[in-house]
Amino acid sequence: xxxxxxxxxxxxxxxxxxxxxxxxxxxxxxxxxxxxxxxxxxxxxxxxxxxxxxxxxxxxxxxxxxxxxxxxxxxxxxxxxxxxxxxxxxxxxxxxxxxxxxxxxxxxxxxxxxxxxxxxxxxxxxxxxxxxxxxxxxxxxxxxxxxxxxxxxxxxxxxxxxxxxxxxxxxxxxxxxxxxxxxxxxxxxxxxxxxxxxxxxxxxxxxxxxxxxxxxxxxxxxxxxxxxxxxxxxxxxxxxxxxxxxxxxxxxxxxxxxxxxxxxxxxxxxxxxxxxxxxxxxxxxxxxxxxxx
Amino acid sequence: xxxxxxxxxxxxxxxxxxxxxxxxxxxxxxxxxxxxxxxxxxxxxxxxxxxxxxxxxxxxxxxxxxxxxxxxxxxxxxxxxxxxxxxxxxxxxxxxxxxxxxxxxxxxxxxxxxxxxxxxxxxxxxxxxxxxxxxxxxxxxxxxxxxxxxxxxxxxxxxxxxxxxxxxxxxxxxxxxxxxxxxxxxxxxxxxxxxxxxxxxxxxxxxxxxxxxxxxxxxxxxxxxxxxxxxxxxxxxxxxxxxxxxxxxxxxxxxxxxxxxxxxxxxxxxxxxxxxxxxxxxxxxxxxxxxxx
Numbered sequence: 001x002x003x004x005x006x007x008x009x010x011x012x013x014x015x016x017x018x019x020x021x022x023x024x025x026x027x028x029x030x031x032x033x034x035x036x037x038x039x040x041x042x043x044x045x046x047x048x049x050x051x052x053x054x055x056x057x058x059x060x061x062x063x064x065x066x067x068x069x070x071x072x073x074x075x076x077x078x079x080x081x082x083x084x085x086x087x088x089x090x091x092x093x094x095x096x097x098x099x100x101x102x103x104x105x106x107x108x109x110x111x112x113x114x115x116x117x118x119x120x121x122x123x124x125x126x127x128x129x130x131x132x133x134x135x136x137x138x139x140x141x142x143x144x145x146x147x148x149x150x151x152x153x154x155x156x157x158x159x160x161x162x163x164x165x166x167x168x169x170x171x172x173x174x175x176x177x178x179x180x181x182x183x184x185x186x187x188x189x190x191x192x193x194x195x196x197x198x199x200x201x202x203x204x205x206x207x208x209x210x211x212x213x214x215x216x217x218x219x220x221x222x223x224x225x226x227x228x229x230x231x232x233x234x235x236x237x238x239x240x241x242x243x244x245x246x247x248x249x250x251x252x253x254x255x256x257x258x259x260x261x262x263x264x265x266x267x268x269x270x271x272x273x274x275x276x277x278x279x280x281x282x283x284x285x286x287x288x289x290x291x292x293x
Numbered sequence: 294x295x296x297x298x299x300x301x302x303x304x305x306x307x308x309x310x311x312x313x314x315x316x317x318x319x320x321x322x323x324x325x326x327x328x329x330x331x332x333x334x335x336x337x338x339x340x341x342x343x344x345x346x347x348x349x350x351x352x353x354x355x356x357x358x359x360x361x362x363x364x365x366x367x368x369x370x371x372x373x374x375x376x377x378x379x380x381x382x383x384x385x386x387x388x389x390x391x392x393x394x395x396x397x398x399x400x401x402x403x404x405x406x407x408x409x410x411x412x413x414x415x416x417x418x419x420x421x422x423x424x425x426x427x428x429x430x431x432x433x434x435x436x437x438x439x440x441x442x443x444x445x446x447x448x449x450x451x452x453x454x455x456x457x458x459x460x461x462x463x464x465x466x467x468x469x470x471x472x473x474x475x476x477x478x479x480x481x482x483x484x485x486x487x488x489x490x491x492x493x494x495x496x497x498x499x500x501x502x503x504x505x506x507x508x509x510x511x512x513x514x515x516x517x518x519x520x521x522x523x524x525x526x527x528x529x530x531x532x533x534x535x536x537x538x539x540x541x542x543x544x545x546x547x548x549x550x551x552x553x554x555x556x557x558x559x560x561x562x563x564x565x566x567x568x569x570x571x572x573x574x575x576x577x578x579x580x581x582x583x584x585x586x
Contacts, residue, residue: 124507144507179500186495187508191515193551194487196570201547202479203573207472212577214417214437215480218521221514222484226574228511230567237555237563248552252545254494258486259541262530270530274523277489280496281519284505 002027002163007064009057009079011035011044014096014126015070016135019049021168024137034060036075044132061086066164069095069103074235077106080118084110093118094161098184098232099240100148100177116152119161120177121145122184123170128227141169148177185243190251192233193244195226295320295456300357302350302372304328304337307389307419308363309428312342314461317430327353329368337425354379359457362388362396367528370399373411377403386411387454391477391525392533393441393470409445412454413470414438415477416463421520434462441470478536482529483544486537488519489526 003022008015011033022028033050034057035041041053054060057079061067067083069076076097083093093111097103100120107118125143127134145165149158162172175183202211237244254273261269296315301308304326315321326343327350328334334346347353350372354360360376362369369390376386386404390396393413400411418436420427438458442451455465468476495504530537547566554562 126511128511146507175503179503183500183503183507186498186500187504187512191491191512193548193555194491195515195574196567197548197551198484198487198544199570199574200566201544203569205479205543207476207479208573210472210476211480212573214439214476215577218419218421218518219480219484220577221517222488223574223577224514225511226570227578228571230564230571233567234560234563238558238560241555241558245552245556248548248555250498251491251494252548252552255486255490255541255545258490259538259545262486262534262541263538265531265534267527267531270527271523273493274489274526276496277492277519278521278523280501280505281488281492281516284508284513284516285520 001029002160002167003029003066005030005032005064007032007034007061007067008050009034009060009067009069010071010075011040011050011132012070013130013132013134013139014123015068016044016047016049016132017137017139018068018070018096018123018164018168020135020137021140022164023048025167027164027167032060032064040132047132047135049132049135057082058086061091065090065092066160067091067093069093069097072229072232072235073097073099073102073239074231076103077110080107080110084112084114087111087114087117091117092157092160094121094164096121096123097239098122098188098236100180102239104148104150104177115150116154116157118150119153119157120148120150121161121165122148122180123165124188125170128224130229130232138169140165143170145170145172146175146180147172148175148180181240182243182246185240185247186250189236189240189244190247192225192228192236193248194251195223196233199223199226294322295453295460296322296359298323298325298357300325300327300354300360301343302327302353302360302362303364303368304333304342304425305363306423306425306427306432307416308361309337309340309342309425310430310432311361311363311389311416311457311461313428313430314433315457316341318460320460325353325357333425340425340428342425342428350375351379354384358383358385359453360384360386362386362390365522365525365528366390366392366395366532367524369396370403373400373403377405377407380404380407380410384410385450385453387414387457389414389416390532391415391481391529393473395532397441397443397470408443409447409450411443412446412450413441413443414454414458415441415473416458417481418463421517423522423525431462433458436463438463438465439468439473440465441468441473474533475536478533478540479543482533482537483540485518485521485526485529486541487544488516492516492519
């Protein structure tokens with residue numbers, strides 16, 4: 001058995017899916033759930049995601065070998081502070097936050113000498129849905145899970161968290177936290193901003209009824225991520241602010257280049273940009289498995 | 294039989310799919326294909342999309358009751374000019390262009406007194422793929438086809454083109470051409486610019502290998518349309534330039550508002566925008582059938 005007792009803090013889509021995957025693999029004997037949202041907590045019990053529901057963090061953590069932080073990023077600093085006095089020497093903590101440096105910074109303040117207990121992580125998987133009822137054990141199958149180990153982590157701790165994700169079907173990559181944050185700002189955080197901006201922009205046009213009525217499949221795909229949790233994405237904006245701003249600036253510069261080319265009827269420039277983008281996107285398509293919901 | 298002989302000008306994804314749908318419904322006795330690309334033409338023959346292949350426009354048009362223009366927008370003005378002397382009184386022309394005013398303007402110049410023969414159209418369907426081998430008869434099933442009839446169209450002509458799309462499974466809506474162009478600039482042309490800009494922007498970053506390796510499902514969905522035909526989208530930019538520029542400006546203003554809120558850590562503003570966008574996108578999801586490829 002990989003884990004005797006997993007303490008799941010935040011019983012939503014990501015944490016719930018990992019718990020289901022571990023249980024299905026027979027890799028976890030007991031999942032103790034903690035969540036601020038009591039309805040989510042009882043839903044998670046009904047769905048078999050967790051085996052015990054706790055509104056006391058101390059009770060949830062007690063006797064666990066791994067504590068998984070699966071809350072929005074904004075909740076993590078306070079939770080890390082509350083976790084510090086509850087840690088026993090054998091306990092490991094990992095998280096699923098979409099930004100890593102901010103979690104590490106908060107953990108260094110709270111855990112101090114016990115910082116080696118935290119192996120920060122981020123599975124590159126999800127849907128636009130939230131909450132335990134959308135959790136499913138296959139969410140991480142064939143996906144990538146990034147770990148950003150600290151100098152203070154011992155090899156056994158990293159191996160244990162790696163095994164957790166591999167058991168759920170993910171491929172694990174070890175990456176530097178700052179590098180993670182810069183890359184994810186571009187591939188994930190920026191596209192969410194674009195989708196939110198686009199949908200909000202169209203929803204406020206006079207023709208909004210027709211706009212959504214005449215929307216084709218491309219639009220639906222393009223804006224799917226605008227259905228993601230506003231609270232979670234608010235936290236990501238705060239947590240990865242600087243890299244996100246840099247990515248937004250780079251994007252705006254590229255969009256402006258297209259705008260100028262459209263305005264000046266610069267066919268050569270438009271074709272160059274569109275062809276280069278198509279080639280890059282086609283390469284991506286050729287090495288991915290089909291997109292799942 | 295709805296159509297004795299359909300003249301298909303442009304045997305790609307859209308025209309090919311309509312021809313297949315009409316033939317499957319037993320609504321078209323013969324499809325005469327014309328295309329500048331001789332390989333596409335012979336592929337369309339092999340795939341049973343067309344029944345005769347022509348490199349002479351006059352031969353393709355001769356004896357047809359309906360001429361369907363299914364080329365990129367940029368090719369239409371010259372084709373309309375070449376079509377003018379080939380038209381017989383009973384012939385109708387329709388097109389599938391993603392912008393309508395430019396097609397109408399070109400047709401008024403070329404067809405002059407015969408302008409009533411053109412019933413402009415635009416099916417709101419497609420994939421990011423191009424060419425006859427990606428055509429399939431279900432492409433328009435459950436989709437919308439917009440017609441933008443002219444004052445010179447008689448009711449029978451509009452009814453005939455409406456029947457064409459309804460036979461292919463589409464729901465037909467009649468819309469004013471300028472209104473069509475303004476709405477489609479927002480729902481379709483702008484998102485394509487954003488997808489091209491994003492992929493091009495990321496493809497030029499130093500970390501581009503990792504950027505595409507760490508891309509999640511959301512990114513793949515978001516950028517799928519960047520695989521669309523550069524030539525076709527170049528033509529759309531030229532054909533719907535003014536409405537597209539206006540849509541890009543509106544979008545940039547909204548994105549800038551998010552940027553400012555991220556920079557100033559304005560939680561209230563970010564949550565307001567994200568929640569409004571999510572509510573609008575969730576309404577869209579609740580009334581659409583699942584997205585097809």
